[in-house]
Amino acid sequence: MENSKPLISVKNLSKSYEGHKVLGKISVDIEEGDLVSIIGPSGCGKSTFLRCLNCLEIIDSGSVVIDKIALERKSANEPISDDFHDKAHQLRQHVGMVFQAFNLFPHKTLLQNVMLGPLVVKKEKPDIVEEKARHLLRKVGLSHFAERYPESVSGGQRQRAAIARALAMNPKVMLYDEPTSSIDPEMVDEVLQVMRDLDKEGMTQLIVTHEMKFARDASDYIIYMEHGEFIEISDEDEIFIAPKDERTRRFLRNFM
Amino acid sequence: MIKKILLLGGVFTASLFGAMDASTLYWASDAESDAPYIFHDINDYEKIIGFEVEIVDSIAQKIGKKTVFVQNDWDSIIAGLQRGHLYDIAINGIDVTPDKQRFVNFSIPYYITYYQLVVRADNKSIHSLADCAGKSVGTLKCSNAYQYLEEVGNVDIRDYTSEVNGFSDLKIGRIDAVLFEAPIDLFYAEPDTSLKKTGGPIGKIQYAIAVRKDDKLLLSQINRSLYTMQHNGELRKILERWKLWNPYTAAYLNDYSTVVIEPDGYNDFLNCFYKNISWAERFERYFGAWPFLLDAAWMTMKLSFVSMIFAISLGFFIAIIRVYGPMPIQLLSMLYIEIVRGTPLLIQMLFIFYGLPLIGVEFSPFVAGILALGINYSAYEAENYRAGLLSVHRGQMEAARALGMTHNQALRYVIIPQAIRFVIPPVTNDFISLLKDSSLVSVITIVELTKAYQQLTTNHYDYFGMGILVAAVYLLLGLPFVRFSRWAEKRLTYRYMRHKALEKKKIIF
Numbered sequence: 001m002e003n004s005k006p007l008i009s010v011k012n013l014s015k016s017y018e019g020h021k022v023l024g025k026i027s028v029d030i031e032e033g034d035l036v037s038i039i040g041p042s043g044c045g046k047s048t049f050l051r052c053l054n055c056l057e058i059i060d061s062g063s064v065v066i067d068k069i070a071l072e073r074k075s076a077n078e079p080i081s082d083d084f085h086d087k088a089h090q091l092r093q094h095v096g097m098v099f100q101a102f103n104l105f106p107h108k109t110l111l112q113n114v115m116l117g118p119l120v121v122k123k124e125k126p127d128i129v130e131e132k133a134r135h136l137l138r139k140v141g142l143s144h145f146a147e148r149y150p151e152s153v154s155g156g157q158r159q160r161a162a163i164a165r166a167l168a169m170n171p172k173v174m175l176y177d178e179p180t181s182s183i184d185p186e187m188v189d190e191v192l193q194v195m196r197d198l199d200k201e202g203m204t205q206l207i208v209t210h211e212m213k214f215a216r217d218a219s220d221y222i223i224y225m226e227h228g229e230f231i232e233i234s235d236e237d238e239i240f241i242a243p244k245d246e247r248t249r250r251f252l253r254n255f256m
Numbered sequence: 257m258i259k260k261i262l263l264l265g266g267v268f269t270a271s272l273f274g275a276m277d278a279s280t281l282y283w284a285s286d287a288e289s290d291a292p293y294i295f296h297d298i299n300d301y302e303k304i305i306g307f308e309v310e311i312v313d314s315i316a317q318k319i320g321k322k323t324v325f326v327q328n329d330w331d332s333i334i335a336g337l338q339r340g341h342l343y344d345i346a347i348n349g350i351d352v353t354p355d356k357q358r359f360v361n362f363s364i365p366y367y368i369t370y371y372q373l374v375v376r377a378d379n380k381s382i383h384s385l386a387d388c389a390g391k392s393v394g395t396l397k398c399s400n401a402y403q404y405l406e407e408v409g410n411v412d413i414r415d416y417t418s419e420v421n422g423f424s425d426l427k428i429g430r431i432d433a434v435l436f437e438a439p440i441d442l443f444y445a446e447p448d449t450s451l452k453k454t455g456g457p458i459g460k461i462q463y464a465i466a467v468r469k470d471d472k473l474l475l476s477q478i479n480r481s482l483y484t485m486q487h488n489g490e491l492r493k494i495l496e497r498w499k500l501w502n503p504y505t506a507a508y509l510n511d512y513s514t515v516v517i518e519p520d521g522y523n524d525f526l527n528c529f530y531k532n533i534s535w536a537e538r539f540e541r542y543f544g545a546w547p548f549l550l551d552a553a554w555m556t557m558k559l560s561f562v563s564m565i566f567a568i569s570l571g572f573f574i575a576i577i578r579v580y581g582p583m584p585i586q587l588l589s590m591l592y593i594e595i596v597r598g599t600p601l602l603i604q605m606l607f608i609f610y611g612l613p614l615i616g617v618e619f620s621p622f623v624a625g626i627l628a629l630g631i632n633y634s635a636y637e638a639e640n641y642r643a644g645l646l647s648v649h650r651g652q653m654e655a656a657r658a659l660g661m662t663h664n665q666a667l668r669y670v671i672i673p674q675a676i677r678f679v680i681p682p683v684t685n686d687f688i689s690l691l692k693d694s695s696l697v698s699v700i701t702i703v704e705l706t707k708a709y710q711q712l713t714t715n716h717y718d719y720f721g722m723g724i725l726v727a728a729v730y731l732l733l734g735l736p737f738v739r740f741s742r743w744a745e746k747r748l749t750y751r752y753m754r755h756k757a758l759e760k761k762k763i764i765f
Binding site (some may be wrong): 029054056089092093095096097099101103105108116117120121162165166169226 | 624649651652654655656657658659660661662665669670673674677
């Protein structure tokens with residue numbers, strides 16, 4: 001019974017910017033080990049949703065529970081308590097995030113990028129951290145690039161390093177915000193392959209993406225979003241073959 | 257007779273802690289005042305000479321005190337006296353006026369003189385003050401002569417801080433006449449064949465020694481000494497030595513006797529000043545100036561380095577709270593930056609040194625200099641850092657936070673190291689600028705390089721050679737810092753970009 005409890009549970013999550021609604025009362029449960037793709041037109045709120053899960057954006061109302069750490073807010077007027085900040089901080093340590101623009105630290109080598117989190121946040125011993133970091137770089141195929149600076153490697157390599165950096169914190173969940181959108185087409189697959197490998201290891205992953213083929217092949221299920229709402233959550237084939245909602249159909253027609 | 261100049265901090269810090277020695281007479285003057293008042297001996301730059309120096313020595317001897325000379329700018333000499341804890345008396349061709357009497361007491365006069373118009377030798381149009389209408393006339397800042405000229409009306413009055421500059425402008429035709437005090441004319445205009453006096457004496461000037469209002473005992477001691485000097489012929493001897501004896505002073509002292517006293521001081525000055533010296537002699541002169549300049553350069557360096565370290569630290573702190581602090585603190589730091597940046601450094605310096613003591617906050621000149629320079633530059637540094645912090649992409653902060661770092665950890669390990677590289681060039685720029693702005697401390701009794709330069713040049717016009725010499729010293733002072741920042745910048749950039757540069761086979765460093 002314990003296993004059936006979802007790793008991520010979102011209830012009635014809302015978020016607005018200056019009166020403009022971005023997310024409206026979203027609810028979803030995600031089981032451990034799932035790979036979920038979130039698709040939808042630009043500006044539909046997919047990135048914001050992801051950023052809310054990692055508290056890079058603070059939710060207006062609703063609740064987010066990830067690995068038993070619960071964040072809740074009644075309304076946007078409610079002051080953000082220290083307790084909320086503490087929990088957000090804890091939560092981030094369990095959630096890895098990968099950005100469209102990589103956001104690697106340019107003043108550090110790839111190895112140092114991967115090591116920085118555990119060194120600073122977890123205060124682990126440098127030699128142990130380095131060993132683990134080298135292991136992670138090997139895993140994403142960058143063992144020969146450990147001493148390079150981000151400036152000097154390709155987009156695909158940077159994004160793989162960014163994934164390794166997030167993994168170094170031993171996250172329970174990985175969030176990807178359009179991870180392949182800034183990468184040359186021939187490099188996209190090496191990044192997606194890393195995510196497939198992680199899926200096999202049982203990592204829970206949420207991916208905001210425009211890679212329909214990847215979404216279709218690799219996802220356990222797909223969420224279609226529009227105007228800040230989840231229009232359709234369905235099995236990966238179902239949504240592409242027989243979308244239930246007219247809006248999903250219209251969106252996918254442009255891609256297929 | 258001849259004093260070793262006591263430069264710089266030592267005495268002042270001592271005096272700040274109440275250790276101003278009671279057996280010593282601390283006297284202030286501006287060694288930039290030209291002959292015959294007080295000036296650097298051309299033959300030995302470390303000595304200051306002049307008739308006022310001799311008067312002070314004689315007084316000190318009579319009241320049984322040693323003397324210590326304290327340098328201060330003429331403009332702030334009364335303010336420094338009033339402020340206290342710097343010097344006991346001021347003697348610097350200060351004429352007794354009701355304005356000044358409101359703030360300080362004056363001794364009995366030690367010399368009476370007047371203003372005198374001087375024009376170019378070929379001038380035929382100016383014979384009196386009234387003829388100055390429609391002409392350009394130079395005079396000394398804040399003197400009564402200024403008022404006389406204003407009363408004429410329609411005179412283009414030019415302010416000079418140093419008479420010597422007035423004479424040189426007159427000679428090259430920038431102005432038509434100068435109205436200075438007679439002793440200056442005696443030394444700089446009369447021996448010069450291209451200039452001539454015109455018209456009779458104008459006004460009457462009484463030179464006296466300024467003493468703090470509450471220093472009643474010292475005032476009476478000085479008056480008694482002066483009185484003795486007036487009556488035993490000592491004062492006359494000093495004045496004659498400098499060829500200053502005149503009918504006004506004779507009337508004041510009721511001394512119409514004829515005495516023959518060689519004007520040694522005057523002759524020595526003329527010999528040095530109007531002699532055409534060879535380059536060899538000139539270099540010997542520069543060589544003699546070296547210890548004095550070196551002391552001053554050391555002061556400039558100390559001031560600049562300490563101020564800059566202070567400015568960098570304070571600016572850094574301000575920038576961080578300006579960018580990342582809570583709203584009210586952000587506003588405060590913004591206000592700080594705008595106020596400090598928006599008001600002149602000179603005013604800040606005078607305020608800190610002469611203004612704050614009125615509410616009981618007193619700093620030694622060196623500390624006040626550091627504070628003024630440091631605070632002023634901290635505003636600029638804060639803006640440099642702010643620009644640096646803002647130039648780091650916001651994705652960097654997000655990535656760091658997403659890794660679980662706290663805000664402070666993100667700043668320390670991710671944002672600031674990147675910002676520092678951006679700010680090295682503007683901070684270097686500011687240091688060079690501060691190095692030069694440090695010259696403003698001359699208003700708070702400190703002698704640094706620029707002041708030393710002015711003191712050495714005004715009494716013998718050598719702006720050329722001395723100018724090159726001092727400019728070279730400034731360059732040398734700035735150079736190590738420039739080299740250091742280049743090195744730091746290169747090192748950071750190199751590490752950062754090494755592989756990219758190697759890949760492109762184009763190494764531009």
